[in-house]
Amino acid sequence: MNTRTETTDTDTNTHTETHRDAHNITKRDMLLRVEDLKVHFFTDEGVVKAVDGLSYDLERGKTLCLVGESGSGKSVSARALLQLIGRPGKIVNGRIFYYPEPEEGGKSKPVDIAALSPKSREVRTIRGNEISMIFQEPMRSFSPSYTVGNQIIENIRLHDNVSKAEARNRAIELLRRVGIPKPETRVDAYPFRLSGGMLQRCMIAMALSCNPKLLIADEPTTALDVTTQAQILDLMRELQEIYNMAILFITHDLGVVAEIADDVAVMYLGKIVEYSDVVTVFNQPKHPYTRALLRSIPKVAARRTRLDPIEGMVPSPFERPTGCLFHPRCTRAVMGICNEVVPPMIPVNDHQEARCLIYHADYADAFSEKTPDNPPTEEQHHA
Known part of the structure; x- marks a missing residue:
């Protein structure tokens, strides 16, 4: 996971973050690095x-889940990766480093997507070809006027120089x-069928x-039945x-997170408040918001679940x-501190960070x- 070093100025309630060199990927196979991204409307x-x-990192072949309630900024942050922020929204700060496949014998040279024009050829090449996105409502993503096959074929031919027949077979x-x-x-079926x-x-x-290297999945299973x-x-x-x-998987469903995630970033009002591997988040949550989310999950095994x-x-x-x-x-807020001091991301252990002054x-x-604001025990659920 990405670790950060932050310093907090308690007098002015500001903080800065210092990240590792974005071009140094010798320790792991980096695919995406997001640094201090800000999107304002x-x-x-x-x-x-x-x-x-x-700020977060994503390695090749791994799954990062962005978790949080509606309004936490999950979907907007994902759309920013593809420069799909519509007016009146705008990326006002930050860098989005995408690392293509490295050339033989060399390192991968990153591309800062945030620095590119949304209509540039570079962005169009990355969008759909290197990075693809699954949206929450598929019916709104397919045109009702064309068959699903025609729309898939068009996408293939847009990014690959193949014949229509070959694209159809694919x-x-x-x-x-x-x-x-x-x-x-x-x-040859139309979407509404x-x-x-x-x-x-x-x-x-x-x-x-x-064959994208990164698949962004924005609540792709929310409207589906459990099976x-x-x-x-x-x-x-x-x-x-x-x-x-x-995979960058966006969801509010912690049950889905437990099924698919390698790492988890818990978001609240546009900021990550906890960042760790999935096992640690479920077994040792640190931020009060993460703990509150976990307490709100129904326990199927309990006879009476509150x-x-x-x-x-x-x-x-x-x-x-x-x-x-x-x-x-x-429930653990201390007035005079929590309502005045902006908390930085604080390393809690080698695999976990939390944006909470409890650990400062x-x-x-x-x-x-x-x-202590701990998740309820199984005995408490049965009470």
């Missing part, structure tokens, strides 16, 4: 800081690979049509292994709290008398 009511200083093979029955027939699960599979086929969701997750894992493809919702609501984007963004909903040496004593 300039509206008549004010500026919405949808993404406000996002489209049929892709549909077969993603589990579409009778792909020779379904290739397919079920939600089949249409989602078609979208995966189109996303994979140019179809499990099939789609199994399919994504299988295809990831075949193609050594990295849901424990997170207190309060996600604040309006025009009324962002001062200090720690989560403090108005936090200068403030830890102030929290010592607060009740």
Whole structure:
């Protein structure tokens, strides 16, 4: 995982982050590095800081899950990777380093996607060819006027110089690979004639049509039934292994995270508040928000499960709290500190970081008398 060194100026409530050299990838096979990404929307009511200083790494063949409630900035941050931020949104800061396949005997030279024009040839080459995206609602991603096969074929020919016949054969093979029955027939079906699960599979086929190195999946199973969701997750894992493809998976469902993630970034109001491997996040969550999310998961094994919702609501984007963004909903907040000091990302151990002053040496004593905010035990769930 990506580790960071941050320093906090408690007098001015500002902090800066110092990252490792973005061009040094000798220690692991880096595919994507996001550094201090900020995406703001300039509206008549004010500026919405949808993404406000996002940083993470993603290696080839690995899965990173971005987790959080609606309004946390997950989808906006993903669309920024492909320069798909529409007006009045704009990337106002940060770098998005994409590392193509290294040349033989050499290192991979990174491309800063954030520095490119959204309409540039470089971005169009990366978009769909190197990085593909599965959107939450497949019906809105396919035109009802054309068959799914025609749209997959068009995508193939846009990025690869092949004949229409060859592209059609590839489209049929892709549909077969993603589990579409009778792909020779379904290739000529219109989107409205397919079920939600089949249409989602078609979208995966189109996303994979140019063998991308990174697949961005934005809530791809939210609207599906449990059985179809499990099939789609199994399919994504299988295809990831075949193609050594990295996946950036966006979801609010921690059950899905447990199934598919290698690493987890928990987001709240445009910032990552906890970053770790999936096992550590579930077994040793550190940030109060992560713990609250875990407490809200129904326990199937329990005879009587009491849901424990997170207190309060996600604040309006025009009324962002001062200090720690989560403090108005936090059961461990200490007034005079949490509402004034902006917490940095703090290394908790070798594999985990949390944006919480509980782990800051200068403030830890102030929290010592607060009740630990631990996830409930199984016995508590049965109570």
